[in-house]
Amino acid sequence: MHFTINGQSYEAEPDIRTSLLDLCREHLGLTGSKKGCDHGQCGACTMLVNGRRINSCLSLAVMHQDDEIVTIEGLGTPEDLHPLQAAFVRHDGYQCGYCTPGQICSAVGMLDEVKKGWPSHVSGNLDSPEFDDTEISERMSGNLCRCAAYPNIVDAIREVAEQSGETRIAPRQPAEAGA
Amino acid sequence: MKTFIYAKADSADIAVKDARVSNAKYIAGGTNLLDLMKLQVETPEKLVDISRLPLGEIEEREDGGLTIGALVPNSDLAADPRIIAGYEVLSRALLAGASGQLRNKATTGGNLLQRTRCYYFYDTATPCNKREPGTGCSAIGGFNRVLAILGTSEQCIATHPSDMAVAMRALDATIITLKADGDKRRIPIHEFYRLPGDTPNIETVLEAGELITHVELPAPPKGKQTYRKVRDRASYAFALVSVGGVVSVEDGKIASAALAFGGLAHMPWRNPAVEAALIGQAPSDAVFNAAADALLEGAKGYGSNDFKIPLARRVLIATLRDLTGE
Numbered sequence: 001m002h003f004t005i006n007g008q009s010y011e012a013e014p015d016i017r018t019s020l021l022d023l024c025r026e027h028l029g030l031t032g033s034k035k036g037c038d039h040g041q042c043g044a045c046t047m048l049v050n051g052r053r054i055n056s057c058l059s060l061a062v063m064h065q066d067d068e069i070v071t072i073e074g075l076g077t078p079e080d081l082h083p084l085q086a087a088f089v090r091h092d093g094y095q096c097g098y099c100t101p102g103q104i105c106s107a108v109g110m111l112d113e114v115k116k117g118w119p120s121h122v123s124g125n126l127d128s129p130e131f132d133d134t135e136i137s138e139r140m141s142g143n144l145c146r147c148a149a150y151p152n153i154v155d156a157i158r159e160v161a162e163q164s165g166e167t168r169i170a171p172r173q174p175a176e177a178g179a
Numbered sequence: 180m181k182t183f184i185y186a187k188a189d190s191a192d193i194a195v196k197d198a199r200v201s202n203a204k205y206i207a208g209g210t211n212l213l214d215l216m217k218l219q220v221e222t223p224e225k226l227v228d229i230s231r232l233p234l235g236e237i238e239e240r241e242d243g244g245l246t247i248g249a250l251v252p253n254s255d256l257a258a259d260p261r262i263i264a265g266y267e268v269l270s271r272a273l274l275a276g277a278s279g280q281l282r283n284k285a286t287t288g289g290n291l292l293q294r295t296r297c298y299y300f301y302d303t304a305t306p307c308n309k310r311e312p313g314t315g316c317s318a319i320g321g322f323n324r325v326l327a328i329l330g331t332s333e334q335c336i337a338t339h340p341s342d343m344a345v346a347m348r349a350l351d352a353t354i355i356t357l358k359a360d361g362d363k364r365r366i367p368i369h370e371f372y373r374l375p376g377d378t379p380n381i382e383t384v385l386e387a388g389e390l391i392t393h394v395e396l397p398a399p400p401k402g403k404q405t406y407r408k409v410r411d412r413a414s415y416a417f418a419l420v421s422v423g424g425v426v427s428v429e430d431g432k433i434a435s436a437a438l439a440f441g442g443l444a445h446m447p448w449r450n451p452a453v454e455a456a457l458i459g460q461a462p463s464d465a466v467f468n469a470a471a472d473a474l475l476e477g478a479k480g481y482g483s484n485d486f487k488i489p490l491a492r493r494v495l496i497a498t499l500r501d502l503t504g505e
Contacts, residue, residue, distance in 0.1 A: 018181045019213070039214050040281060052254075052283045058210045059284070062185055063228055110279055118258040121274040121414065126263040141414035142278025 001065055005075030010121065014061055021045040023061035024071055032072035032101045037145070044142035046102040046109070047071050053109025055142075069104035072101035075108065083163065084108060086136045088154035103143045107157045111164070132170040133158065180216045187228040191392055194457055195359050197227045198388040205229050205390060207250055208284040209503045210277075211293050219303060220294075220355070234288075234392055238263065242403035243398030246355075249288030251390045253277070253343065256287060265399030268423045271406035272346035278415050288351045288391035291344055291354065291371070291381065294419050295445075298322055308334045309379040324483040325417060328491070329475075330444040336481055337448050339372065340417050346406060348447035349423040349438035353395040356378035359388035365395075372446030379445070400436060402427025403471030409442075409494055418442035420494045422488055426457070433466075433503065443491060450474055454494075462503035467496040 003010045005024065012027045021038075024030040024047075033056060036044035040058040047056040048070040076082035084104050087093070094100045114131055122138045123129035136154045145153065162169055188194035198205065204223035206212055207230045215221040234248035237259055245261060256262055257273035277285065294300065299307045299317035306314035314333050318326050318336050326336045347368050354366045371383055383390075408421040421441035425432045436457045440448040452473040460466040471492040 008436070016185050017182055038217065040210055043278065043280060045278055053280050054284045055210070058213050058281075060185075060206070060209065062200045062228075063187075063206070063209070063230055066231075104373065106280065109283075113279065117260070118254065118357070119263070119270070119274060123274075125271055126267065127260065132484075138414050139279055142280045 001062060002128070003028075003061070003065060003069065005069045006071060012061075012064050016060075017060060019063055020047065020049075020056040020059040020061045020069070024056070025067075030071050030073055033105075034098055034101055036099065036102075037105045041144070042102075043097070043106055044054075044082040044145065046058070046106040048105055049111055051109070051112060053106050053147065061140070070105070072105055075104065076124070081111050084156065088153070089161045091152045091156040091159065092149065093153040093156040094145070094149050099143060099145045103145065103153055106140060106143045107153075107160075110136075111161055113139070114161070131171045136161075180489065181219060181222045182224055184225040185228065185393065186225065188232060190227075191232055191234070191293070191357050191359065191390060193392050194227050194229050194232065195357055195361070195388055198225070198390070199359055200225055200451045201387075203227055203388065207286045207370075208252070209445045210281050210285045215294060215301075218301060220301060240395075245396045246410050247287050247394045247396065249286060249393060251287045253282040253285045253287070253290060254279070254331075256343075257282065257422055264350060265344070265359055266350060266404070268349055268404035268406050268425055269346040269396075270344070271404075272342040272408075272421075272423055275408045275418075275421070276342035285396055287343070290341050291347070291394070293341045293344075294382075296340045297326060297337040300337060309375075311339055312378070312380050319481055322483060323356065323481045325419065325442070326481065327444045328478045328480055328484060328487045329440075329448055329478060330374045330375065330446070331481075332375045332379070334377055335375035335445065336469070337379060337445055338442055339444065340441075341447070342406070342408065342418060342421060342423075342441055343420075344368075344372075345439045345441040346423040347394065347396075347438045347449040348449050349425055350396055350400065351437070353397075354391055355395060355415040356385065357390045357392050359384060361393075364389070368447075369449065375445045381469045382445070400425045400427075400435070400437065404499060405501055407501070409490060414467055419435050420500045422494055424498050424502050426499065428461065428462065428503050431461050433460055433462060438470075438490065438495070438498075440495075451489065452476075457499070462499065464500075468492070470499065471495050 036042035036046040040055040045057040118127045119126040186197045203225040234250040305317040410416040418441040425437040436454040456470040
C-alpha cells in the first residue's frame with residue numbers, strides 16, 4: 001500500500017485491519033499521534049486528512065491510500081513551531097501532554113472550519129456564526145484532556161485565531177464577581 | 180477485530196455486486212462500524228468500500244426539494260446554505276450530534292444506519308437479543324438509563340442513537356436505495372425503521388445487500404424549525420430525549436406541526452396523535468400538555484430510565500413554546 005503523509009511518500013504492507021493511527025505509529029515510526037481510547041471518544045488520535053480533522057483510530061489505513069494525511073509531525077518542528085504549538089506552550093495548554101497532538105491537529109482543522117463559516121451547536125445564527133470561547137469549547141468537545149487544561153487550551157486557540165485576523169471574534173465578556 | 184476481505188467499489192452497481200456474499204457490509208465513514216468491529220459486535224466477512232462512489236453531492240430538484248448523496252458528510256450537510264435556509268432542524272440536529280472529527284467522516288447514509296448505544300449490545304459478555312438473537316435482553320432489569328420508553332418489546336428496549344434521523348423523520352425524508360438485483364427503491368422514512376418486536380436484530384426494511392444511494396427532502400416546510408436535545412453532558416453525548424420540530428402558526432392557531440423524537444424508541448419516533456392534538460388549536464400550555472399526553476400514552480419506564488417520561492413531556496412543551504412564540 002502507498003501513503004502520503006506530511007508530504008512524504010511511504011510504502012507499507014500492514015494487515016488489512018490496521019487503522020490509520022496504527023499504520024502511523026506501528027509501521028511508519030510516526031508516534032506523535034496518540035492512542036487514547038481507540039474508539040473515537042477522546043480525540044487523541046486526531047489527524048488531518050485532505051485538510052479535514054478526523055479520528056484516525058476509526059479509520060482503516062487501506063481506505064486512505066489516495067489521501068493527503070497530516071499528523072502533528074507535519075505541522076511544525078522543535079525549531080520552527082506551528083503557531084498553535086507555540087501558543088499551547090505559551091499558555092500551558094497541557095499538563096501530561098498526551099492529548100496535545102490531537103488537540104493541536106483538531107484545532108488546526110477547527111479553525112479552518114470557522115474560516116469556511118461552518119456553524120456549530122452553540123451558534124445563534126447558523127448562517128453567520130460568531131466566534132467566542134463558548135464556540136471554541138463546543139467545537140473542541142471531541143478532544144478530551146484528563147488533566148483538564150481546558151481553560152488554557154481555549155486561551156491558546158483564541159490567541160491564534162485573533163492573530164490570524166481571518167476570524168471574527170466576539171469580545172470576551174468580563175467574568176462576574178463570584179461567578 | 181476479525182479479519183475480512185476488502186473490496187473497493189468504483190460504482191454503485193459494482194458495490195451491490197461485490198456485496199452479494201453472506202455477511203458483507205458497506206463501509207464509508209466507518210465511524211460506527213469499525214468501533215463495533217473492534218469489539219467483535221460486528222464481524223463482517225467482507226467490507227465493500229463505497230467511500231469513493233460519486234454520491235457526495237447535494238442537488239436541487241425542480242419540486243423545490245433537495246437530493247442528498249448518501250456520502251455527503253454530516254459536517255458538509257449541516258453547513259450547506261440550502262440546508263440552513265430551508266431545513267434548520269436538520270442542520271441543528273446534525274450539529275448536536277457527535278464531534279467535529281466524527282461529523283467530518285460520518286455520512287448521511289451511514290448515520291441513518293447507526294446501531295444502538297445500549298451498553299449490553301456493546302458488551303459481548305452479556306446476553307443481547309439484538310446482537311445474538313434468542314439470548315435475552317440484559318437491559319430489562321439492568322442499567323437502562325439511556326434506553327427506550329416507547330415502542331419497546333420484551334425482547335429489546337434499545338434506542339436509535341441518531342440525531343440526524345430524528346430531523347429527517349420530522350421532514351418526511353425519502354430514502355433511495357439500489358437493491359442487489361439492480362432495482363432502485365424509494366422508502367419513505369416512516370416505513371424505513373422497524374420496532375424491535377421479536378426480531379430486534381432487524382432494524383430497517385433494507386434487504387441484504389441493498390445500498391442507500393440518496394436521501395430526498397421535500398420542499399422546505401412552512402413554519403419555525405428547531406432541534407432541542409437533552410443529554411448528560413453539554414456536548415458530545417447521545418440524547419436522553421430530543422425533539423425535532425417544525426410548526427407553523429396562522430391567525431393565532433397552529434396550522435401545521437411535525438414533531439419527531441430521539442432517545443425514546445428503537446426508531447426516530449413520530450406519532451400523528453401528537454400533531455393532531457395541536458393542529459387547529461391556539462398555542463397554550465394546556466394544548467401542549469394534551470400533545471404530551473398523546474406522545475406518552477403507553478410509555479413504559481424500566482427503572483433507571485423512568486425519568487424520561489416526565490422529561491419528554493417537559494422537552495416537548497419547551498420546544499412547542501419556542502416554535503409558537505413570537
